[in-house]
Amino acid sequence: MKIDEIWLRDTRAVAEADTLRSEVREFLDDERKTKSFEPQCNAWLEGHDPAFSRKLGERGWLGLAWPKQYGGGARSDLDRYVVIEELLAAGAPVAAHWIAERQTGPSLLRFGSEEQKMLLLPAIASGECFVAIGMSEPDSGSDLASVRTSARRVENGWSISGSKVWTSHASRSHYLVALCRTSDAGTDRHHGLSQFIIDLQSPGVDVRPIALMNGHAHFAEVVLDSVFVPDTMMLGNEGQGWEQVNAELAYERSGPERFLSTYLLLIALGKEVAKALDAESSALFGGLVAELVALRSMSRSIAEQLAEGLVPQVEATMVKDLGTIFENAVVDVSNLLAPRDLLQDPLSGLNTYLAQSVMAAPLFTLRGGTTEILRGIIAKGLT
Numbered sequence: 276m277k278i279d280e281i282w283l284r285d286t287r288a289v290a291e292a293d294t295l296r297s298e299v300r301e302f303l304d305d306e307r308k309t310k311s312f313e314p315q316c317n318a319w320l321e322g323h324d325p326a327f328s329r330k331l332g333e334r335g336w337l338g339l340a341w342p343k344q345y346g347g348g349a350r351s352d353l354d355r356y357v358v359i360e361e362l363l364a365a366g367a368p369v370a371a372h373w374i375a376e377r378q379t380g381p382s383l384l385r386f387g388s389e390e391q392k393m394l395l396l397p398a399i400a401s402g403e404c405f406v407a408i409g410m411s412e413p414d415s416g417s418d419l420a421s422v423r424t425s426a427r428r429v430e431n432g433w434s435i436s437g438s439k440v441w442t443s444h445a446s447r448s449h450y451l452v453a454l455c456r457t458s459d460a461g462t463d464r465h466h467g468l469s470q471f472i473i474d475l476q477s478p479g480v481d482v483r484p485i486a487l488m489n490g491h492a493h494f495a496e497v498v499l500d501s502v503f504v505p506d507t508m509m510l511g512n513e514g515q516g517w518e519q520v521n522a523e524l525a526y527e528r529s530g531p532e533r534f535l536s537t538y539l540l541l542i543a544l545g546k547e548v549a550k551a552l553d554a555e556s557s558a559l560f561g562g563l564v565a566e567l568v569a570l571r572s573m574s575r576s577i578a579e580q581l582a583e584g585l586v587p588q589v590e591a592t593m594v595k596d597l598g599t600i601f602e603n604a605v606v607d608v609s610n611l612l613a614p615r616d617l618l619q620d621p622l623s624g625l626n627t628y629l630a631q632s633v634m635a636a637p638l639f640t641l642r643g644g645t646t647e648i649l650r651g652i653i654a655k656g657l658t
């Protein structure tokens with residue numbers, strides 16, 4: 276059964292979205308046939324393939340909903356959603372452009388200058404410009420407002436010093452969008468923060484990869500030592516960094532990647548469960564599918580609100596919280612139900628996807644904000 280057959284039907288523009296969905300599937304089938312990629316769980320973080328990103332750019336599938344003058348396709352956000360969920364469901368290697376297309380692009384459209392938009396958006400839409408997020412620091416993860424990386428005014432620009440950590444793909448990206456302190460916080464720590472677009476080739480930038488336990492090193496620590504950034508590369512307004520970062524986080528937390536990292540595993544498990552149905556496995560597997568349908572519905576509704584210029588922070592946070600718990604549940608249920616003989620078989624898809632998911636699972640609830648922090652945001656938002 277295919278993704279849109281078990282999920283709720285699109286309620287509007289179905290015919291157009293269906294055509295696009297078929298085109299994306301056809302493309303992915305061809306790519307799989309030529310072995311251009313090996314489907315992989317958690318591929319939106321671990322499947323880094325610039326050539327694949329360029330292919331998507333050539334087809335016009337990056338920045339699909341952006342205005343044409345910035346290299347976009349001027350299509351609907353529903354269309355973009357169709358493309359990204361098909362790519363995620365296929366475990367395609369989309370990590371190279373993921374952050375730039377998901378959040379840097381929308382951030383630039385909302386806060387960027389005309390010069391920044393013309394410089395970056397067409398390059399992102401063609402799959403040739405990759406961007407890393409510079410929020411977390413060695414002592415500022417959950418407590419983001421405590422960032423200490425400072426930007427000091429110098430002639431024609433800013434001098435930035437400090438260090439960022441857990442910066443995904445910093446060693447393979449062209450730019451870093453960094454949250455920095457530009458003035459004293461005063462009585463409110465959320466004041467005095469600003470965002471900068473830093474060219475990662477600038478003198479004074481030192482990117483130090485950090486290896487994960489699976490041997491991959493997609494993370495890095497980025498040390499900034501008096502890095503000059505021209506005035507023209509401040510993103511948005513001085514002192515508005517906190518509001519801008521929050522708008523960005525709504526994009527970061529609400530997309531289908533927050534519940535599809537283990538989708539390949541879920542489908543592989545479903546095929547096995549269907550062979551020998553019993554009450555317990557049906558209930559567990561059916562429960563997961565029901566959750567998936569609800570998550571997709573929430574996530575798509577947020578995508579529509581973001582497209583209208585709203586910032587549904589609390590709702591986005593709920594998708595990230597529930598979605599990552601769901602991804603972990605897929606791993607737990609697979610561990611419980613997967614036939615033991617298949618787990619001994621190194622060639623079985625179920626075995627491969629389970630191994631990939633087990634290694635990635637500890638990251639699900641950490642990246643993009645931890646469960647505890649998300650629940651604090653939800654609780655505060657609801658009072």
Ligand SMILES: Cc1cc2nc3c(=O)[nH]c(=O)nc-3n(C[C@H](O)[C@H](O)[C@H](O)COP(=O)(O)OP(=O)(O)OC[C@H]3O[C@@H](n4cnc5c(N)ncnc54)[C@H](O)[C@@H]3O)c2cc1C
Binds near residue numbers: 442444645
């Ligand atoms: C795979 C992955 C990719 C990432 N990519 C990026 C990236 O590209 N760019 C970037 O900037 N960052 C990135 N991060 C960093 C991520 O955003 C942080 O790890 C996360 O925000 C948590 O911060 P921390 O690691 O400093 O943990 P801490 O903030 O030190 O938290 C440690 C523990 O304490 C708990 N805790 C902290 N404060 C509270 C509180 N007030 N109440 C209750 N519990 C609390 C947390 O929930 C957590 O369990 C990435 C992380 C991962 C795992």
